[in-house]
Amino acid sequence: MQTKKGLLSNSIFYVFVSGIGIAMIYPILWMMASSLKPATEIFNNAISLIPSQLMWENYSAGWAGFGGIGFATYFRNSVIVTSIVVVGTLLTGSIVAYGFARLEFKFKNALFACLMATIMLPVQITLIPQYIIFNEVGWVNTFYPLLLPGLMGGQPFFIFLLIQFIRGIPRELDEAAIVDGCSKMGIYWRIILPLLRPALVTVALFSFMWTWDDFLAPLIYLNNSTLHTVTIALRNFMDTQGSTSWGPLLAMSSLSLLPQLLIFAFFQKHLVQGIATTGLK
Amino acid sequence: MKKYVLLILVSLFLLTACNGGDSENGNADNGGQAGETTIRVAWWGNQERHDMTLEAIELFNDIYPDINVQPEYTGWDGYWERLNTQAAGSNLPDVIAMDNSYLNEYNSNELLIDLAPLIDDGTINLSDVDDVYQEINHDGDRVLAVASGANALSLVYNTEMLEEYGYNLEPGYTYDDLYEMNLAIKEAIEEDGGEFFGYDFANAEYELFNNYARQNGMTLYNEAGDGLGFAEETLVEYFNWVHQMVADEAAPPHDIMMSYIEGGNSMLQEGTAVTQTAASNQLIGLSQGTQFELDLTILPALDGVHANYIRPSMSFAITNHSAEQEAAAKFIDFITNNLEANEILQAERGVPISQAVRDHLVEIVSEPVQKTFAFLEVVAEYTQDSDPLSPPGETEVRGAFIRIVESLKYGQVTPEEAASQFIQQAENVLN
Amino acid sequence: MEKEKKIPASLSLESRNLRADNLSGYLSISPWLIGFILLILGPMLASLYLSFTDYNLLSAPNWVGLANYQNLLSDGRFLKSLEVTFKFVFISVPLKLIFALALALLFNTGRKGSSLFAAVYYVPSIIGGSVAIAVVWRQLFGRQGAITQILSALNITDANLIGNPNTALSVLILLVIWQFGSPMIIxxxxxxxxxxxxxxxxxxxxxxxxxxxxxxxxxxxxxxIFFNLVMQTIQGFMTFTQSYLITGGGPLDETLFYAVYLYETAFEYLRMGYASAMAWVLLIIIAVITSIFFLTSKYWVFYQSEGGR
Known part of the structure; x- marks a missing residue:
């Protein structure tokens, strides 16, 4: 009985989930298939996912990049920036969130409102004044303007996310720790941080994704081509006024997805697995 | 206790992060060791242009070992965003690629230096350059930029199909000819069960009207740049023609036209159109992806009047923030006159403005490029003086024009309404 | 090291605790606070100031008082962009959240392959802002796209969905819902x-x-749920890339999102002063809506840490 019902619900699950899954992934398949097509075929005969001939040249031409600076450099730059921002966000973001969620201090609500307000103003507007500040300090053409946000708690989005998760952790645990003689920071380190793992994984994933995909800040701050990140390099293939180098663009776009997929594969077990093993099913 | 451990951890982390940044920074500066002066040069483009320009810069470094060129390149969209930000931060590169639409915007905000003295003293040698190529880059006696290539608004057509249906577009053909020809070809093709859309405006209705106003002896903008320079009924006439083209299906509906442009396709390339408006150098790209033979002709005549003109496809200017104007001028001279450099650059930015360079290249370049060279000779015969610089705010006026043409083509407004709406919106921007 | 705590002289302990709270509170939020003061507060105030000027990026700003704000009221495109954005947010956010929650619950049952499927569903959000996806999307819904052909085979419509003023916004809404991976992961x-x-x-x-x-x-x-609702709403109002890359705001301004119009004004028309005014109006709109969420949250959001009190 039980197994029959399970079989039925399982098959419904798999049919349903794969059906939507195909729709979800079709555009990515299209991109990867097109990255191997000859230039003339990318848009004519666009629906087909099978290239008439495999154009690996798109990959070699793309990888070569521009004027001797190849994608090896762009990937290295992106990895440097992204990994520093991710680690920084995890460390500083969780401390800041802990402060807002658990500690009482003056002007807390006003400061929280400020935190939220910063995400309500479009970045394009604060970009120019920020550029002027960094230009004055002499940090244009360095990675600092891209790294600093990660060392200052990360995006407010992440701080708010972590706050919400910390508020979901029972306070009894803190109180028990205080009885055991834990300091405020001890609670953060021993109680909150371990329990926050699913949220921290989420933050790691998102901050990786956002930093990796960020276009505006690298565009403005990294003029020197040896400092370009992958996103900048990808746009260098595009000339909407003239002609775009579609083959190499799609090839390198496909390649730039890989690190994100790897990171996801690495972290996903913390997100999805687990509950099944408890017998709750 | 833990608190301090954590603090140390965080500060250690900050330190390593800063080191990481420093080493990058060092890397970036290494390029500067070779030269005594460094100039920053910015342009937009695609992979082909970036590669060729970077190669030309290497050649420049061989010739001028004491000048180090730091390239700053990107695609079209990011280019202006970055340049405008740099302008706001008083940190513009020494040499910047300029588009006609932004030239006066930058000029009127005093961001460009006058190149006339550098031309007079020979640092930038323009002795091989005919005036028609440089006309637009002037503001009175001031020279704002040097064209790095030239083109003209043109009609690209499919020679084989035109022949097959017994038409030609020799200079002198009219707007009505265009209408009738497209209708006739459409009928013939659809009778055979084929697909045909007619004349592809290619989203260039604004540029085409600029020519139309000139054919009426008027200009798009007035001399002072604070208003429009044409009569309302001229615009109504033009809109009537556009409307008729679309309504009678001598030209495709707006959404079809846009879906081709945005999808990176072209009706001309696939044979569902025989003609399209285009900047003459677009012929090179269009010829690459098609089995048809394409060629160029000048814009339609209006009562026998022609008003074509040669314009820079893009130019190089020197900014006010530059501390190395002399070195910057040498770079512009190099791009304009050096034969070897232009061999590398392949006239990809447009027809070279120097006669010597053109003569040198004409044997070397591909057939479509040769056609663009020859076409500008034709244009020179049917030309009129170019307009004054387009005023600041032109980008916004152009945006308004495009939106109004859109609603005209969707049939939401009549040509009369469209004209009066545009004039009102444009005056709003310009005043 | 924590010896002192063993001597509980209740009054003095409490006052010490209060001070300690202030200190450790500020210490813990200091990474953000320092960054906020040095890098964000200044530019925010600068943009507020610029919203009262005619700043054009290329030369120094001149004070124009409330003119920018007054002009907004009679700017047809501005009002249009408000309408489009509200429509977009109110349709896309609930749908996206429902999808995300439903699939998260489904994957949380721990069936075999769940993590693989979660990955597949997450992928669209990774490539959200990429130019490549804009191309794909235009291909799918364009005149000869796969979806258009299916719809016309089913006799539903044979229009070019992305080029049609009546349907273009729906296509973008679909695109945004398609990227429900982020809230799903949360x-x-x-x-x-x-x-x-x-x-x-x-x-x-x-x-x-x-x-x-x-x-x-x-x-x-x-x-x-509260977090996702707040953030998706805010991000909904800020939506830029999808419209900018795929439709450019058209056709007939039917997908002219607020952020797209703002960007156009600031960087294409070089009217940064006016754009700054738009930005502050947007901030106020979002702040009001977010405050409503926060005020009502005490009736429906349950916190473990505060519920125990």
Missing amino acids: FLAGLRQIPLELYEAASVDGATKIRQFFSITLPMLTPV
Whole structure:
């Protein structure tokens, strides 16, 4: 009985989930298939996912990049920036969130409102004044303007996310720790941080994704081509006024997805697995 | 206790992060060791242009070992965003690629230096350059930029199909000819069960009207740049023609036209159109992806009047923030006159403005490029003086024009309404 | 090291605690606070100032008073962009959240392959802002795109959905819903955080799975639901890339999102002063809506840490 019902619900699950899954992934398949097509075929005969001939040249031409600076450099730059921002966000973001969620201090609500307000103003507007500040300090053409946000708690989005998760952790645990003689920071380190793992994984994933995909800040701050990140390099293939180098663009776009997929594969077990093993099913 | 451990951890982390940044920074500066002066040069483009320009810069470094060129390149969209930000931060590169639409915007905000003295003293040698190529880059006696290539608004057509249906577009053909020809070809093709859309405006209705106003002896903008320079009924006439083209299906509906442009396709390339408006150098790209033979002709005549003109496809200017104007001028001279450099650059930015360079290249370049060279000779015969610089705010006026043409083509407004709406919106921007 | 705590002279301890709270409170938020003061507050105030000027990026700003704000009221495109954006937010945000929650619950059952499917569903959000996806999307819904051809085979419509003023916005809404991976991942993380003991206790009490969902899962998930609601709403108002890359605001301004018009004004028309005014109007709109969420949250959001009080 039980197994029959399970079989039925399982098959419904798999049919349903794969059906939507195909729709979800079709555009990515299209991109990867097109990255191997000859230039003339990318848009004519666009629906087909099978290239008439495999154009690996798109990959070699793309990888070569521009004027001797190849994608090896762009990937290295992106990895440097992204990994520093991710680690920084995890460390500083969780401390800041802990402060807002658990500690009482003056002007807390006003400061929280400020935190939220910063995400309500479009970045394009604060970009120019920020550029002027960094230009004055002499940090244009360095990675600092891209790294600093990660060392200052990360995006407010992440701080708010972590706050919400910390508020979901029972306070009894803190109180028990205080009885055991834990300091405020001890609670953060021993109680909150371990329990926050699913949220921290989420933050790691998102901050990786956002930093990796960020276009505006690298565009403005990294003029020197040896400092370009992958996103900048990808746009260098595009000339909407003239002609775009579609083959190499799609090839390198496909390649730039890989690190994100790897990171996801690495972290996903913390997100999805687990509950099944408890017998709750 | 833990608190301090954590603090140390965080500060250690900050330190390593800063080191990481420093080493990058060092890397970036290494390029500067070779030269005594460094100039920053910015342009937009695609992979082909970036590669060729970077190669030309290497050649420049061989010739001028004491000048180090730091390239700053990107695609079209990011280019202006970055340049405008740099302008706001008083940190513009020494040499910047300029588009006609932004030239006066930058000029009127005093961001460009006058190149006339550098031309007079020979640092930038323009002795091989005919005036028609440089006309637009002037503001009175001031020279704002040097064209790095030239083109003209043109009609690209499919020679084989035109022949097959017994038409030609020799200079002198009219707007009505265009209408009738497209209708006739459409009928013939659809009778055979084929697909045909007619004349592809290619989203260039604004540029085409600029020519139309000139054919009426008027200009798009007035001399002072604070208003429009044409009569309302001229615009109504033009809109009537556009409307008729679309309504009678001598030209495709707006959404079809846009879906081709945005999808990176072209009706001309696939044979569902025989003609399209285009900047003459677009012929090179269009010829690459098609089995048809394409060629160029000048814009339609209006009562026998022609008003074509040669314009820079893009130019190089020197900014006010530059501390190395002399070195910057040498770079512009190099791009304009050096034969070897232009061999590398392949006239990809447009027809070279120097006669010597053109003569040198004409044997070397591909057939479509040769056609663009020859076409500008034709244009020179049917030309009129170019307009004054387009005023600041032109980008916004152009945006308004495009939106109004859109609603005209969707049939939401009549040509009369469209004209009066545009004039009102444009005056709003310009005043 | 923590000896002092063993001497509880209740009054002095409390006052010391209060001070300590202020100190450790500020210490813990200091990474953000320093960054905020040095890098964000200044530019924010600068943009507020610029909203009262005619700043054009290329030369120094001149004070124009309230003119920018007054002009907004009579700017047809501005009003159009407001309308489009509100429509977009109110349709896309609830749909996206429902999808994300439903699939997170489905994947949380721990069936074999769940993590693979979660990955597949997450992929679209990774490539959200890429130019490549804009191309794909235009291909799918364009004149000869796969979706258009299916619809016309089914005789529903043979229009070019993305070029048609009546349907273009729906296509963008679909695109944004398609990228429900991010809130889904957050829901999954939220589900993982619910203590298993709660379910075990409920099972012992004989609660059905449906009851468990309504009495445990849903209430325990409310902080995360609240988070996703607030953030998706804010991001909805800020939506830029999809419209900018795919439709450019057209056709006929039917997909002219607020952020797109703002960007156009600032960087293409070089009217940064006017754009700054738009930005502050947007801030006020979002702040009002967010405040409503926060004010009502005490009636429906359940916090473990505060519920125990």
